[in-house]
Amino acid sequence: MAEPLLSVRGLRKRFGGLVATDGVDLDVAEGETLAVIGPNGAGKTTLIAQLSGDLAPDAGTIRFAGEDVTALPAPERSGRGFARSFQVTSIFREFSALDNVALAVQAHAGHSFRFWRRAREERALREPARAVLAQVGLAARADVEAGALAHGEQRQLEIAMALATRPRLLLLDEPVAGMGIDESQRMVALLRTLRGRHTIVLVEHDMDVVFALADRISVMVYGRVIATGAPEAIRGNAEVRRAYLGEEVRA
């Protein structure tokens, strides 16, 4: 097998006495969707934050496309093709939906030490942004203030901002959190279109979503990955059922 696109070894992060990630190893191949599941407090969000560069690990390495990116801060990782969504919706609330996405385009379209020309009149920013908004199904909502969008739409907008950076690796932190059934189904349909076109690390609680999208699944408990495998194998893994699905071991 060729070298995986993302390769994590021995990732460790502690907060005081609490170990959030305790020697995590992960490999994600190009084009693959890896779901990370686990109970609350297993360290999944901390893992995403370390992968995205928002949080510096205490130990371990993160290699991406053959390069060690462990020491790179978030903006530079974005420059190399990382993009993320946040568990708690994170958008520019006072800006229009189109502005939000156009900012993400702008970050990857030359420098922004430009003081004269109106950014909202730059077609090189607005047109790709409109295209991405259409891709996630928000074309009709382009001019609405992002803070005024419905919750599900804001989650879609997050995905749009990530896509607008033309990422190679998408880090999705509970993309359907807080959604109703309809919204959730629409999001899954959207994410399904991204499978294979992007490499995805998905943290999710909703098992239906996980089994609908994942090529492989890693199970995290207390900061450790206790099992990784194909969805069917994970479904049948006794240790996983005991630790995570909370089933009693039958005597």
Add this chain to the structure above:
Amino acid sequence: MSWLLVLEQCLNGLQFGVMLFLMAAGLTLVFGIMNLVNLAHGSLYMVGAYFATAAFGWTGSFVLSVVFSLLATLAVGMVVEVVALRTLYERDHLDQVLATFGLILFFNEAVAMVWGRTALFTTVPKALSGHLQLLPGLRYPAYRAVIILVGLAVALLLYVVVSRTRLGMLIRAGASNRTMVAALGVNVRLLYTIVFGVGAALAGLGGLMAGPIYTVQPGMGDDILIQVLVVIVIGGIGSIRGALVGAVVVGMVDTLGRAFLKPMLSTTIGPAAANDAGPALASMLIYILMAAVLSFRPQGLFPAARG
């Protein structure tokens, strides 16, 4: 320069550091627990100095003036908390800064209306006006020695209260989990008012002790406030230990810089240049120290663990 002189200046530095600590402790507690930036903390220091000076004038008794000033500053602090600051806890820091800036203007002017704009002078109480023979050849003013002892005693007391008592437990819990404390049946509002009042009284204690050795005038709290901010940035906000270490370091550096920078410079760059550069550099020393700390530890030396 003799080493006795250096030792004496070190004691002066410690004495100044202790004053800074009394201020910094209150400010850092109020920030750590209520998440409030109170720029008007210096005003409470000023109010303490004025109350003590006035009470000393009325009663002629130093002890009475101390008691009066402490209680009065405590009361002023609690009133200010209830009237103006309580509603600011949930606001952002910009609002807090602006509102407390308004309070500073008010207090400075109110004090000037009552006692006038010219500086008041008050004397060291007779019983403490002598000197202590610390070492052969080193006589140190008893009053300053008392300030050092009082400051260190307060530091010890605060440490014990915060780390060992139920009140301290509530204070530490209040910092991280307001609803949890409320669920225990504790009146959080009252707790906050008390904490603020105690912080005010500590500032007042600093002010009333400062009266006899510095000048008592409107705006006297503003200069020390800025130095206290430097202490807090160096020590790490929200931490009593950081406040103590930062205060002593800043007190020492400032005092020693003012005492010895000029003579030291004059041996290297000549007396004329040192006359200009010495005081200028000395006035910048603690800020340079702050910049250095920031470069290596942006969160200060003892950042409080906050969730």
Add this chain to the structure above:
Amino acid sequence: MRTPRTLALAVGFVALALVPVVAAALNQPFYLDLVRRIMIFAIAAVSLDLILGFGGMVSFGHAAYLGVGAYAVAIPAFYGVHSGFVQWPLAVGLSALVALVIGTLSLRTSGVYFIMITLAFAQMLYYLGISINAWGADDGMRLARRSQFGGAVDLGNPYVFYYVVFGLLVLLLWLGHRLIHARFGMVIRAARSNEPRLRAVGFATFRYKLAAFVLAGAACGLAGALLTNQTEYLTPSYMHWTRSGDIMVMVILGGMGTLFGPVLGAIVFLLLEDVLAAWTVHWQVVLGPLLVLIVLYARRGLWGLLAGRG
């Protein structure tokens, strides 16, 4: 609902342009002096709003640049260099440099640390000013004459000086308007809105915030150069932290995150100060609580009120 604002803007602009005419007709040069002073502080307030209102950086040390600009005029003048072509670029360049140093250190932190650090560094410059005897220490020094530009631009003529200040204010507002809508402006406004998100999409936010910080410092340095020319006097008290507070109040009072709000804030604040000071020497005892009330109940500022709801 832009009409009330547009109307206010047009009226304000024409009124400012006509002040010298009215002052001359009424033979009241005092008004000329007052409004010129207001406009100088308006420049300072607009520059602060660039980082405070648009960039979300609560700098409590903005008066530092006012002082640096003032010293950059007064010190050359003290040594006999009166040319404005030397003094003014020096004022802008030096304040930009000071802002670069302070910004590099303070922008490593955020929140309440940033407030305290900017305040402390500004106050350091104040203490430095009062400890340098050669340049007047805390008494300051007189400016022998206003900056010299030669030809028709004679700042000694109060009307010429007025229109120079007016022109610079309008220029700054125009440049500011371009800037906040350009790419750079989008980035710093987004940084105020949600910095972690901005970093996640790929912006190294520090350099943009620092650049805004430096630009704001430079513009305020120009205001400082104008201020010494206005008073024909230099005093370290231009850098005193209460002055930083005043400028900040102007921004909030007028409406932060808007271009014209700070101008309105400067006008109202300084007029209020003038009126209160004429009424009682203890005007600050009124102003202080007034500030608290504004913070508590009128957060959107006067310019925001003009816009009505929404």
